[in-house]
Amino acid sequence: MNYMLILIATLKIIKTKINKLQEAMGVPTSHSTKRTIIFKSKEDASITDCNERTLIRRRVLINNSLPYDSWMVKHPSALHSFDRLMKSAMGMRIIVFLDYDGTLSPIVNDPDRAFMSDEMRAAVCEVATYFPTAIISGRSREKVKDFVKLNNLYYAGSHGMDIMAPSMALESSNGKHYDMALNTTKGNGVPFQPAKKFLPAIQQIVRRLENEVKDIKGARVEDNGFCLSVHFRQVQEQDYGVLEKKVKRVLEENPQFRLSEGKKVLEIRPSIEWNKGNAVEYFLDILGLNTASSNILPLYIGDDRTDEDAFKVIKRRGQGYPIVVSSIPRETNAFYSLRDPSEVLIFLTKLAKWIKTSSSSSISKPPCP
Numbered sequence: 001m002n003y004m005l006i007l008i009a010t011l012k013i014i015k016t017k018i019n020k021l022q023e024a025m026g027v028p029t030s031h032s033t034k035r036t037i038i039f040k041s042k043e044d045a046s047i048t049d050c051n052e053r054t055l056i057r058r059r060v061l062i063n064n065s066l067p068y069d070s071w072m073v074k075h076p077s078a079l080h081s082f083d084r085l086m087k088s089a090m091g092m093r094i095i096v097f098l099d100y101d102g103t104l105s106p107i108v109n110d111p112d113r114a115f116m117s118d119e120m121r122a123a124v125c126e127v128a129t130y131f132p133t134a135i136i137s138g139r140s141r142e143k144v145k146d147f148v149k150l151n152n153l154y155y156a157g158s159h160g161m162d163i164m165a166p167s168m169a170l171e172s173s174n175g176k177h178y179d180m181a182l183n184t185t186k187g188n189g190v191p192f193q194p195a196k197k198f199l200p201a202i203q204q205i206v207r208r209l210e211n212e213v214k215d216i217k218g219a220r221v222e223d224n225g226f227c228l229s230v231h232f233r234q235v236q237e238q239d240y241g242v243l244e245k246k247v248k249r250v251l252e253e254n255p256q257f258r259l260s261e262g263k264k265v266l267e268i269r270p271s272i273e274w275n276k277g278n279a280v281e282y283f284l285d286i287l288g289l290n291t292a293s294s295n296i297l298p299l300y301i302g303d304d305r306t307d308e309d310a311f312k313v314i315k316r317r318g319q320g321y322p323i324v325v326s327s328i329p330r331e332t333n334a335f336y337s338l339r340d341p342s343e344v345l346i347f348l349t350k351l352a353k354w355i356k357t358s359s360s361s362s363i364s365k366p367p368c369p
Ligand SMILES: O=P(O)(O)OC[C@H]1O[C@H](O[C@H]2O[C@H](CO)[C@@H](O)[C@H](O)[C@H]2O)[C@H](O)[C@@H](O)[C@@H]1O
Pocket: 099, 100, 101, 102, 106, 107, 108, 109, 110, 111, 114, 136, 137, 138, 139, 222, 224, 228, 229, 231, 233, 262, 263, 264, 265, 267, 304, 306
């Protein structure tokens, strides 16, 4: 009997400790408050810190209602399903869309140091040699291009509100090999910026917020061109509420903007009907691929809530592979999943290898590292 009581007491202590840790990580718990947006913060599935990752996995094991394995039944691993996916992709025109943070680069504390690995760069480069490829990021377009450093693909920044598109529609040479006619470095690109008129107001909000949050240790404002991020990954939990209040106050003064939440980040963007999903459709349009033709196969890999808009577009088309990057169960419109950027790397490498081996045409060597 005594042993039983000790056991129950120990389990209670462990549960309380785990709840506290989850709250500290921004993961909602059974009793965590939802008073502020920040406490509703979604999990960081691809965070690099090992201890944090271990904790997230432990949470998944504890939360019997939604364990990762049963979630994977609904959203199977794109790696395990690779052969089946590629079998159905035979003869189709694949277009690859990639998110950046948490997909091509791991989540890190300092947004300026979210570098992608050379291996990832090489894999993306190779994929872009064979398939039209676009990176659609919440960052400013220039910044994401600085990180990726590749010229053989398209970039959309500010959650799709800043697209550098080729000046003419491109044709795939034979349906198997993507003929690279892209050269935005020589000024061939045409920017598409549906939120252009908001630019002066955004710059004002950036300056205003920088001033507002300067006294909150760890808070940081990132100018993403047509939207902006207020990061709180390095802010102490007791300051979350103050930070949120300040952001909301600035937003109230600017009703033409709206607030959304990402991974330990509050994002402010113009209230226009334009998101990553619209960017996907825009790219398909300008590539001449937004047709009812049954052989167009968009593939989108992303980890963030904003990527869900793109997943929905692909889902609606009834053809394509929306793939979510997550190492914990979550609500998603994606059909398939990958755990983290290391699995994204394997997937992209396999994709490039698949097209090389399945193509009968002689394909020139990719101009990649
Ligand atoms: O659409 P994405 O390319 O995924 O961009 C979304 C946001 O990503 C960045 O923030 C996130 O990654 C940082 C670096 O790993 C991390 O420190 C931060 O906590 C994450 O939220 C970027 O800095 C934001 O501006 C983007 O909106």
